[in-house]
Structures are given as C-alpha cells and as structure tokens.
Amino acid sequence: xxxxxxxxxxxxxxxxxxxxxxxxxxxxxxxxxAGPENAYLVRSVYFxxxxxSCYFENENGTQPREKFRIRIYNNSLERxxxxxxxxxHGMNRKNSCPLTRDMCRALVDGDFSVTMAEIGERKLNxxxxxxxxxxxxxYRMGHFSARVIVAYERTPYIYPVxxxxxxxxxxxxxxxxxxxxxxxEICTRPVMPAGRHVLEVKYDELLPDYIYQALQNLNLxxxxxxxxxxxxxxxx
Numbered sequence: 001x002x003x004x005x006x007x008x009x010x011x012x013x014x015x016x017x018x019x020x021x022x023x024x025x026x027x028x029x030x031x032x033x034a035g036p037e038n039a040y041l042v043r044s045v046y047f048x049x050x051x052x053s054c055y056f057e058n059e060n061g062t063q064p065r066e067k068f069r070i071r072i073y074n075n076s077l078e079r080x081x082x083x084x085x086x087x088x089h090g091m092n093r094k095n096s097c098p099l100t101r102d103m104c105r106a107l108v109d110g111d112f113s114v115t116m117a118e119i120g121e122r123k124l125n126x127x128x129x130x131x132x133x134x135x136x137x138x139y140r141m142g143h144f145s146a147r148v149i150v151a152y153e154r155t156p157y158i159y160p161v162x163x164x165x166x167x168x169x170x171x172x173x174x175x176x177x178x179x180x181x182x183x184x185e186i187c188t189r190p191v192m193p194a195g196r197h198v199l200e201v202k203y204d205e206l207l208p209d210y211i212y213q214a215l216q217n218l219n220l221x222x223x224x225x226x227x228x229x230x231x232x233x234x235x236x
Contacts, residue, residue: 003089003204005163010199010220017168017197022157023177023214024166028157035072042169044069044083045108045181046228047135047144055147058229060126062087067228068135075184080104083129092134092202097128101182107139108146146178150231151188152198162203164211165215169198176232191230198225 012020030038046069048054056091057065066086080099087090101108106113124132138144153166177211180186192198201207201215 004088004093005204006090006200006207007092008201009223009225010215011064011223011225012168012197012220014170014195014197015220016220017199018157019060019158019170020199020214021167022111024211026160027210028159028164028166030217031156031158032155035074039153039155041074042071042154042180043073043075043149045146045149045178046232047107047139048147048232049138049142049144052147054056055229055232058226061224063090067145068138070099070107070146070181072181075103077101077182080218082132082135084135092101095127096132097124097131105179105182108179120225135206145218146181147176148232148235149176149178149181149186149188150177151186157181159208159211160209162206162211164201164207165204166202166211167200168201169227171216172198172227172231174234178236189234191234193215198227 001037006051021211021234031040034040046054046067048215054065056062058067064086066084069083069085071081071083081096082099083094083096091113100167122132135144150172151174152172153170155170157166159166170193172190173190174191175186199215199220201211
C-alpha cells in the first residue's frame with residue numbers, strides 16, 4: 001500500500017530558521033546528499049495541460065490532486081527524477097522514477113517521440129513503470145507541457161522517530177522559460193519578500209514532542225503555501 005505523509009508548512013524569517021536550526025541540529029541527522037554546509041540546490045520543472053488544470057486545482061484546493069515535475073540537484077544532470085506529488089485528505093504522497101538525459105530533454109522540449117516502448121527498455125520496478133506510463137499518457141493525450149521552473153536552496157534535517165524530515169527552503173525563485181531547465185545557469189526571479197523563507201515538516205503518523213515544541217515555541221503560523229502555485233502565478 002502506498003504511504004501518505006503529513007506535511008506542515010510555515011513562512012519564516014532567517015532569524016527564525018536559525019533559531020530552529022540551533023534547537024534541532026543536535027538531535028537530527030543531516031541528509032546524505034547535502035554538501036559541507038548541509039545544503040543543496042533544488043531545481044524542478046512542473047508540467048500542466050492546456051487548461052492549466054493543475055494550477056486551478058491547486059488554487060481551488062481540489063482533492064485529490066496531482067502535480068508532475070522533473071527534478072535535479074545542484075544544477076547537475078547526473079541524477080534526474082520524474083516525480084508525482086499527490087495530495088489527498090490533507091496528506092501527501094510522492095512517487096518517483098529516474099529519467100535519462102535524453103528522455104528529460106524530450107519531455108521538456110515537448111518532443112512527442114517519447115514512446116511507451118522506451119519504458120520496457122528501462123530497468124525500472126513496477127511502481128516506477130506505472131508512474132512513467134501514467135505521466136506519458138497524460139503528456140501525450142492531455143497535452144501536458146513544461147510550464148514553470150522552481151528553484152531554491154534546501155537545508156535538510158532528518159529525525160528517525162516518525163520518519164521526520166525538516167527542510168529550510170531559502171531564496172525561492174522561478175522562471176517561465178521552462179525549456180531552459182537543463183542549462184547550467186538560468187535567469188530567474190524571486191517570488192518571496194526579502195528575508196522570507198519556507199519551513200516544511202514532513203512525518204508519518206506522529207510528530208515527536210521534542211520536534212513539535214521546537215517549532216511551537218516561536219509561535220509560527222501554519223500556511224498552505226505552494227511553491228509551484230506562487231511561481232506559476234508569475235507566468236500564467
């Protein structure tokens with residue numbers, strides 16, 4: 001059975017992020033993919049159909065709803081991942097599948113030569129094949145296309161009890177030039193007021209008390225903030 005996770009979001013100042021970081025860094029592990037500064041760059045390109053269905057479902061709070069994206073890290077093409085994020089009953093589930101550079105380039109460029117036959121040639125597990133098949137059906141039949149790039153710097157912390165993942169997402173920027181996704185450097189624009197960032201807390205069934213208290217003592221206000229939605233507002 002596919003597992004859904006809880007996700008809490010807050011808008012924070014740099015000072016608030018630093019305070020939280022001081023409280024949790026002694027009990028949380030760092031992410032294996034993070035660099036010496038415990039941070040890495042995230043860049044995603046999101047897809048939508050001709051009617052902007054994903055955008056308006058997000059705006060209207062429709063549930064269940066799905067978003068498809070392709071993601072890379074540290075502006076490198078060594079690891080390219082297709083992801084589907086599904087929201088239902090206030091909880092989230094993410095499925096992912098690795099992509100080759102050629103497949104990524106074709107999908108971003110709107111090249112419909114990508115075929116189902118390529119799935120059979122890939123060494124993918126059943127869940128990955130299902131995700132890729134589902135996306136290609138929507139891509140071809142629903143006329144999906146790359147719409148917006150979302151990028152930011154992420155500082156991650158991991159707490160094993162409850163499978164907790166806490167992330168500080170700083171300097172969130174967007175670009176409407178989605179076809180530039182694979183370039184080493186792209187032109188972007190900020191989407192948050194100066195000094196404002198996003199804190200995300202993801203966990204399974206229960207959030208441990210220590211983590212809960214570390215967040216509550218600052219009287220942070222929860223938000224339904226969506227990086228995808230805010231970035232698309234600048235391009236739609």
